[in-house]
Amino acid sequence: MMAHGSPEGCLESELTCPICLHLLLDPVTLPCAHSFCLVCLETPERDNTSGFDQALCCPVCGQEHLSPESLPRNIKLKQIVENYKASSISGELQSSAEDKLINDRPSPEDADVCKSTDSGKSSLVETETNERRSRLNPVITSLQEKLALVDDLASKEKAREAAVKAAHADLRKDVSSVLEEIAELVKTYSTTALKLLEAELRPREDAVGKRVRMLSDLQKPLRSAGLQVDALMDEMDDACFIDGVRDVENQVSSLTLEPLQDSSSDLELSSSLKKVCEKIEHQNTQLRLGLGSTQRALRVVLNPSEVTFDPDTIHPNLVLSEDLKTVSFSAAKQPYPARSRRFSSFFQALSSQSFVRGEHLWEFQAEGCAWVLAVCYGELPRSGSGSGLESSAGSWCLMYCDNLLRAYEKGKDTPLRRTPSLKRMEIRLSFSTGTLAFYSVSDVSGDKTHLHTFKVRFTQPVYLAVRMMSGQPKAHITVN
Known part of the structure; x- marks a missing residue:
């Protein structure tokens, strides 16, 4: 293992699973941003025999997440680990070979004897190292090329996503504006039609209400006069009786019903409603023209x-x-x-x-x-x-x-x-x-x-x- 103080050691530490303390294998990253080997998260204790998903507790921070089976694989992190392994194997082989050459270096007195043997061993190690490097280099190059391609495609798709969302936002705004105009036309039509109808119905209702109020006003003095008549029936004094009768007669004679006669008829109402219908039909024409214009505007927005x-x-x-x-x-x-x-x-x-x-x-x-x-x-x-x-x-x-x-x-x-x-x-x-x-x-x-x-x-x-x-x-x- 490399020293943690070196850059390689720091990188290896970042690529190490906190559970098994080995380089990440088929890594997954939890929403809390901590990464682990998939097999390390799939422990026997998490076997789900109940048929329901169980919460996964992060071994580092303790946050609960979905089960590891539903987590996406971190493909990019996996590629980084593989690249690191490949470069580490090549570096370790080369370092091991160099250490072996140094440790096995013969003393001056044995130099002549071991010279031919060391030369053969060094050549063999170098050959093996070159073979491993040549075998891994195409894989590393291919991974790097594909990663660069995916990064480039992802960047382009993000830019396209932003452009599509912006275009769709403008389209939604334009369509909403036209639909609001249609709703306003219908609202105006409805309000105008109700006003036309109200203009014909309200006077008739007011006249009827006025007659009801006038009759109600007549009921009070008539009832009062009736009570006076009942009282006169028991009056024994002739003078008081005569005065009382005269008073009741004056009250009754002052009341008249002539202004209460209803001059309107159902025929007149029918005629008035026909005029309302004609006015509403004119509004229908205006509504059709307005809706036709807004519908064409909507077609222009969509096409x-x-x-x-x-x-x-x-x-x-x-x-x-x-x-x-x-x-x-x-x-x-x-x-x-x-x-x-x-x-x-x-x-x-x-x-x-x-x-x-x-x-x-x-x-x-x-x-x-x-x-x-x-x-x-x-x-x-x-x-x-x-x-x-x-x-x-x-x-x-x-x-x-x-x-x-x-x-x-x-x-x-x-x-x-x-x-x-x-x-x-x-x-x-x-x-x-x-x-x-x-x-x-x-x-x-x-x-x-x-x-x-x-x-x-x-x-x-x-x-x-x-x-x-x-x-x-x-x-x-x-x-x-």
Whole structure:
């Protein structure tokens, strides 16, 4: 054994089991941070014949822990012990050989006699030591390489774990914000509906309550007059009797029931409730609009590639579907509100969502029309000849018209190919690689064919945009 004052001795002490006082064998580490051989913790006294886990008491600090069978093995500590054993064996062999050579060194007078013998022994020991070292060196190297690899992987996974947790925390926060908005919409709807109902019911209840109070006020003098009449029945003095009768008559004549007649009826109440129903139905419309907006916001949070068309940008000859994903041609102009963002010269529509990062994939389908499909900046002209998607300097698009496919970048066109039909497309936008790629999709097999890729580094948020180049009754464009 090495001296404890030396570095090797200190290391050996740290790697020694406190129970058996030997180097750790298949070590396990308790939650209190003390390590022991697994076999030393599995003593006969701890045999569990009852079928229940028994507490394990640490031999060093006395803390109680789970049974050793449920404790994880300390693989890293085991590797350190094995490496130490390997280096110790090599060092002990070399030290033993050197001590043997020193102790067995012949005296000067026997030097000549023993020279050849010592030389042979020294050579044999050195050979054995080299053989052991050469046998252990690959094992030690392999262990060290694997330990370094595991350490590196563990470090990367910890960093990835932190990134995932941070991203999930942001996602939970965004989803909670949208759900709180939905709850607030429902709460506002409920409060408003109850107020409308209360506004019709409360006056009727107040009127009935007022009549009850007035009748209650009449009951008191009438009962008092009744008591006076009972008393007059026993009155023997004629003058007192006459005065008493006159007093009761005055009291009764002063009471009137005309104001107590109920002017309201069940028919009037029914009419009032119908008005409440109409007002609540108006609130239903507002609630549906609000919930639709928040649900789309939730989809955007959960799906960063979610895309819908902005109702305030579509041309008046385009009709937007309820899910805001399809625009259809209409021969009659729609009475849309006037908006500065609405296209007025071309049958175009812009997405509600903008994109600044990430990887995105969309599907595009057109029926009954020539079309333009683009990714563009938001500061696009809304009227005039320069408002066409293919004309803008901040637009990257494909145009399919008269069986010819063209690519446009910053207003400059590049003819690509002729094709008799092109209805389904796939668009892939990658901010990391700075690419915008277009693929055609077969209606029959679903196979995809690369059409064109733009290489561009966007400097602003970009939107998805479409243009319907010809107006036909059943023409429509859908983006998912």
